[in-house]
Amino acid sequence: MSSTQEEAKKRKLDDGTGDQKEIDNSHSSLFKDFTLKRVLREDPRSKTISLHGSLTKGQHVSADAVVLLERKPFEVSTLEDSLHKTRTTETLSNDIYSTHDAFSPGLSPDLKATVICPATEKHISKYSEHEPFLVRETPDLYKNVTEPCMAQSKFSIQWVYNILEKKTESERIVVEDSDPDLGFVLLPDMKWDRKNIDQLYLVAIVHKHGIRSLRDLGSEHLPLLENIRTKGLAAIKKNFGVAAHQMRVCLHYQPSYYHLHVHFTNLRLDSPPGSDVLRAHLLDDVIDNIHTDPDFYQKATISYALRDGDELYKWYKNANYFGTEESETPNNANTESSTVVVWLG
C-alpha cells in the first residue's frame, strides 16, 4: 500500500464520515491535495472534463498533472438496486412528466479518472480546447496550401506499412485481400473495445501506396473502392453479424494520415466521432461521384474543420485564409426587408 493510500485510509478512520459498506483497503485518495490550475476542456454531452492541476504522485511532490475525468456509463446489473437507494428532488412536474435531480448511492465507482503526472506542456495542449475553424478548400487552396503542408510535414506512415507487412498487429486483422492493386487489410479501430457490437468500428487500409486522400481518387480507383465496399461489408457480416444496410462506410477528409483508408462503423451509433458531415464522405457517394465525373475530387470544393493546434491550420492562417474570411463576413444582417430582434439570454 502506498503512503498516499495509507494516509487516505487513516483520514477516513479519523473523521468517521465514511460509509463503511463502501470502503475497502483498495481505496485511496489520489486527489486529496489536487490543486486545480485550469479547466482544459469540457464536453457536457459525453460528461467528460480535462483538468490541468498539481498533484502528489509517487516521488513527485506537487507535480504538474493532466487529469481526465469521465462519468461512467450505467451498469445494468446493479442499476435496480442502486435506484432503490437513490434520493431524488423533483425539479419539474407536468401531467405525466416529471424531472428530478438525483443522488446515486455510490455502490459502485461512478467516475473513470486518467492521470498524466508529471505532465509536460505538450500533454496539457493535447487535452485542451482548440478553437475550430472552417475551411472551404477549393482546388486552388488544395494546390497552394494543403499539398505544400502535406509535403513539408513529412508525417511518417511507417506504422501503416508495418501493419500492411504484418510486422505489427497481424493478430488483429479481420480480413485481408492481398492483391497489390485492389487489396486491403481490415482491422478493428483503436477506438473500438472489440466487444460491444453496437459500437463496431473497423478500418480498411489499402495495400497500394501513394493514394494520399480523396483528392487523389479518380476512375482508375473505382475497382479498388468497389472491392473494399463489397469484401469489407461481407467480412463484417460474416464475422460480426452486422448487415451491409446497418453500416456507415466512409472516408475522412482531412484524414488523420495520408494513406488511403476507409472507416466502417455501426449505424446504431448515431453521430459517433468521425461521422460529422464536415469530415465524413460516404464511400457510396464517392463511388457515385467518380462515376458521374472522373475528376470530381480534383474539381470539388471540400469543407472541413481545423483546430488551432493543427499543422494545417497554421498554413491556412499564414496564407491569411481566416483573416480574409473574417472581413468577408457581413457585420450586419439588417436590410430593408428584415427586422432584427436581439435575443436576450
Next chain:
Amino acid sequence: MSSTQEEAKKRKLDDGTGDQKEIDNSHSSLFKDFTLKRVLREDPRSKTISLHGSLTKGQHVSADAVVLLERKPFEVSTLEDSLHKTRTTETLSNDIYSTHDAFSPGLSPDLKATVICPATEKHISKYSEHEPFLVRETPDLYKNVTEPCMAQSKFSIQWVYNILEKKTESERIVVEDSDPDLGFVLLPDMKWDRKNIDQLYLVAIVHKHGIRSLRDLGSEHLPLLENIRTKGLAAIKKNFGVAAHQMRVCLHYQPSYYHLHVHFTNLRLDSPPGSDVLRAHLLDDVIDNIHTDPDFYQKATISYALRDGDELYKWYKNANYFGTEESETPNNANTESSTVVVWLG
C-alpha cells in the same frame, strides 16, 4: 411533502446509514419501489439509459413508467472540493500514465432523471432502441416510395406556420427577413439551452410554403439559400459573437418535417446529433451542387438511415427494399486472393 417523501425521510432516519451533511428535507426517494421490466436503450457515450418499469407515483400504485437517466456533466464550481473527497482505486499504471476507478462524494446531484408515469406503449416505443436501416434513395425510389409516403402521412406542419405567423414563439425569434420569397425566421432550436454558446443551435425556417426538402431545390432557390447563409450567419455573429467560420450550416435529409429549414450549429460541438454524414448536407455544398447542375437534387442518389419505428421505414420495408438488399449482400468475403482471419472476441 408527499407521502413518498415522508416515507423516504423516515426510512433514512430509521436505518441511520445516511450522511447527514447530504440530507435535507427536499430529498425524496421516488425510485424506492421501482421494478425494472426492461432496458429500452443505452448510450454509453452520452451516459444515458432509458428504462421501462413500474413505479408508485401520486395516486398511481405501481403504474407503468418510462425512466430516463442521464449522468450530469461536471460542475466546475464544486469540482476541486469534490475531488479532494473522491476515493480512488488504481486500475492501470504505466510510466507517467495511470487510470483509476473513483467514487465521487455525492456533494451535489450526479443524475438527472426524467419520469413518464403512467406511461403508454407509445412512450415506451419512443424511448426504445430501434434498429437502423440504411436507404440509398435513388430518384426512382424517391418517386415511388418516399413521395407517396409523404403524401399519405399528411404530417401536420401547422406548428411551423404558427411560428412564421408569430402566433407562437415570436419572443424566441433572433432575426427575421420578412420577404415572402427570400425571407425566413431564425430561432433557437429546442435542443439548445440558450445559455452555453459552445452548444449554440439555431434553425432558420423559410417563409415560402411548399419547399418540402432538398429534393425540391433547384436554381430558382439559390437566392433564398444564399440569403439564409448570409443573413443567418451575420445575425449569429451579431447576437452571439460566433463567426461564420466557426459554424456548421446544414440541411437534413430526411428532415424531421417537410417545410424547408436550415440548421446552424457551433463547430465547437464535434459530431453533435444531426451532423451525421447520413443526415446532414452542408448548405455550402448544396449551393455549389445546384450551381454545377440545377437538377442535382432531382438526379442524386441520397443515403440516409431509417429506424424501424419510422413511418417511412414501413414503406421501404413493404416495397421489399431491405429484403432485396439483404440478398444482394455477398455472404462470403473469401476469394482466391484473400485470407479470412476470424477474429475471436
